[in-house]
Amino acid sequence: MATKADDGAQQFMKAFLDPVSVARYAEGPPRFVPGFDALHRMTSVLLDEHAPSDARVLVLGAGGGLELKALATAHPGWTFVGVDPAAEMLRQAERTLGPLMARVELIEGYIDDAPAGPFDAATCLLTLHFLGTAERERTVRAIHARLKPGAPFVAAHGSYPQDASRDLWLSRYAGFAVASGADPEQAEMARSAVATAVNMMSPEDDLSILRAAGFADAEPFFAAFTWRGWIGHA
Incomplete structure (x- = not known):
């Protein structure tokens, strides 16, 4: 979680502020995101195609530290x-990373609080769906501006x-x-929250936002039930 969510998603994300829920955070994504560990490995492979061996990488939505650790x-x-x-999620990231924290700087804030860069690569995993359309567009543009x-x-x-298939996909998410x-x-409960409080878009609209923000070659690389992933270059 690393961007300014709309009002509905703010309600959904209260769990990220609760120490008890945060302590169990690592249990959640593998249960709700098919191929969660593989998504991290694919992200690593895709970044490595262009990032140098000493890359400086921006991770937006770093709380919990799972993708940082991977x-x-x-x-x-x-x-x-x-x-x-x-x-609280950043404190959990510190615990997750342990000695790897020597190579990580954690910043409490949103995309506007990130350094100007330029960075060699960037990720934003399981985060942008918390944003309304305008804020999502602005955030992706700000990421692009920070990249080489x-x-x-x-x-x-x-x-x-x-x-009309939306409810079916949500049932598959819960299933x-x-x-x-x-x-x-x-x-x-998670299904209901996603249905009512999170600004989900179609894969086509998500791809359009990435391309309009400057990632003209953006293309999908991951699809698993209600989840999608894209790779693009600045």
Whole structure:
């Protein structure tokens, strides 16, 4: 979580402020995001295609530290700036990273609080769906402005058809969580929250935002039920 969410999503994200919920954060994404660990590995591979061995990487939505840990472990020469507005999630990131914190700077705030760069690469995972359309567009443009020419950017978040099939996709979202060990009541609560409080878009609209922000070659690389991922270059 590292951007200014709209009012509905702010309500949904209260769990990121609760120390008890944050302490269990690592249990959640693998249950609700199919291929969660593989998404981190794919992100690492995609960034590595263009990032140098000593890359400086911007991670927007760094709270919890899971993607930071995956990327820092895979690339010992990279350094990172992680940005997130939730102080409790950043404390969890410190615990998750342990000695890897030597290569990570954590900043409490939003994209406007990130250094100007230029960075060699950037990621924003499981975050942009918390933003309204205008703020999402502005945030992606601000990421682009902080990257070196040609630098890779990986985004992945909730994105699925916003037509008559929407409810079916939400049911699949909850069904996967239950099949992965989530409590059925918790999964249904999450489904309801996503349906009513999170600004989901269609994959086509998400891709249009990335391209309009300057990532003209943006293309999808990941699709798993209600989740999508894209790679583009500044």
